[in-house]
Amino acid sequence: MSSKKSRVSVHSKLTVVPSKPSGSVKTNPLSSLDHAMGLHSLHMVFYYKKNPFGSFELDPLRESLSGAISLYPNVTGRLTRLENGNWAVKCHDAGVRVIRAEVSATLDEWLRSADGSEERDLTVWEDMPQEPKTWSPFRVQINDFEGGGVAIGLSCSHMLADLTSATLLFKSWTEVSRRKPIEHPPFFNSLALHGQLVPNKHTQLGKYYATKSEEQFQASVKMATATFKFSNSVIKQCLYEVNQNCPNATPFELLAGLFWSRITRLKGPKSYNTHSLSICIDSRRLLQDPLPIGYFGNALHFSQLSLKGEDIGHCELGYVVELVHNRVLGIKDEEFWSVMNWFESQKGEGGKFAPPFKMYGPELTCISLEHMLVPSKVAGSINMTSLIYAATFDKEEKPVHVSCHVGNVEGEGLIVVMPSMEEGLARTVLVTLPEKELAELCEDQAILRLEPTMLLGGKR
Structure with missing residues (x-):
């Protein structure tokens, strides 16, 4: 049975690194709840009527994203195993993978005619490899529609973020792009959700x-x-x-x-x-x-x-x-x-x-x-x-x-x-x-x- 041809064509890939290197390499352990989410991934797609990057020149795209991810060491790092076998993020500024694609439809046509399966093509769906030391757990895909619309897909391993974290990461990118202060800066502390020694009534x-x-x-x-x-x-x-x-x-x-x-x-x-x-x-x-x-x-x-x-x-x-x-x-x-x-x-x-x-x-x-x-x-x-x-x-x-x-x-x-x-x-x-x-x-x-x-x- 022949599969339907995708209307989304990927044409380039690059890696965006933080504009301000963190300096020292840290290793941030993941919480028990992070580990529990390890079989899942998250995918968000933001649709815009106009292309926010103008002519899609690489410089403004790289500049704003690079500035935003400077605040998110867990986003630009890579997954690694600790001595006890648990997962952690090695924060060494390896960067975020960015994919560029074109869609052979207008934005309105797409929202009207695409189904949920076809929408997957606007983000990256990739299983984490067994050895993820060089694998980017966060991916951005920028999809240019005919007529000027754009969809920006954000994908990540659910181990590293929930929908709230993913949303605020994306929102921070838009704030840096507009040269505005980050309204909700990231807070990293996996020990904040360490189990409490309280009687279990549930x-x-x-x-x-x-x-x-x-x-x-x-x-x-x-x-x-x-x-x-x-x-x-x-x-x-x-x-x-x-x-x-x-x-x-x-x-x-x-x-x-x-x-x-x-x-x-x-x-x-x-x-x-x-x-x-x-x-x-x-x-x-x-x-x-x-x-x-x-x-x-x-x-x-x-x-x-x-x-x-x-x-x-x-x-x-x-x-x-x-x-x-x-x-x-x-x-x-x-x-x-x-x-x-x-x-x-x-x-x-x-x-x-x-x-x-x-x-x-x-x-x-x-x-x-x-x-x-x-x-x-x-x-x-x-x-x-x-x-x-x-x-x-x-x-x-x-x-x-x-x-x-x-x-x-x-x-x-x-x-x-x-x-x-x-x-x-x-x-x-x-x-x-x-x-x-x-x-x-x-x-x-x-x-x-x-x-x-x-x-x-x-x-x-």
Whole structure:
């Protein structure tokens, strides 16, 4: 069977090194949570209507990126093993690999016609080699569309960063390009998430992680991705409709409940009659001693919510949203530390961390990026600004769309709920499911009644 020819053509590669060498070589160890993410990768694509680099001359590109990565030694370093077998970053200014490519379509045509599989061509998808001493764990791919649009893809090993870290790295690049101060400078300290010696009151959570680590995935099913964009007015109306059940619901809780219930119906009855949702939230502000939002690494927390299969098919949306809301509200500081303690307890001889496992799975996983909305003062009033869409090379030119993908997702699928270009309650939802299920979801009437704009794999 012949594969479809890619519309993305790579034409050059180069390495960008920091403009200010760090001087001494440091070795920064990775945390237990970083190690746990070792089977996954991250891929972000920022779409712009205009080319922020003008004629794409190398000098301005290199200058701004080189200046930004000078602040990020973990980004320009290379992975190495410590004596106990754990991973660390050798910070020796080796640089970041940059790929240049052309797309044989306009930006509008691409967003309308490309699917999630084709969007992969805009970023680098490359497994970490067994000996990564010369391998760049961070890659940038700049894709020039016909007519002047551009998509900039950022890829990295999930061991080194989560979506918050990757977003702020990219945003720092845009701030250096505009000659502005870095709003959220990086904070490097893997010991900040070292396990706390506190009584473990969450033994069930330990069993949840243990089950994930022991899960044996079946032969890979072909997965597909589609993007749904919901307007501010629609989300506002839906929150009003579930107000009686959950008056304080957030857009994330609404959309997590909606997609969980609709996907569950698509999957049909199961022999064990229970459907589970893994909820993934950022923990930087969750902790009693909060981490700076610029903490660079992984600060994610996964927890499970389960509902009987015989019930979810008959539940009102408000009830499911309330379940999600209560689970998110119930996540406290001590729950996060109990997970860190569990990872510490899995260490082997010499303090070596246990092998990584599929953190995104086997159950359906839903990622919240609500924390990427931060208060900002505009004309005397306080608005919520998305850090993702604040990544502007030109003050007037915001991204028209941003995609976030996690590599090596298997099991029942992944939902990412993130801010949209439209301000307010508007949200973008990226859904990755087995191909047949995704096609059915794109025709689901409960979702279509919300009149989403469907991009990159969504049918019309």
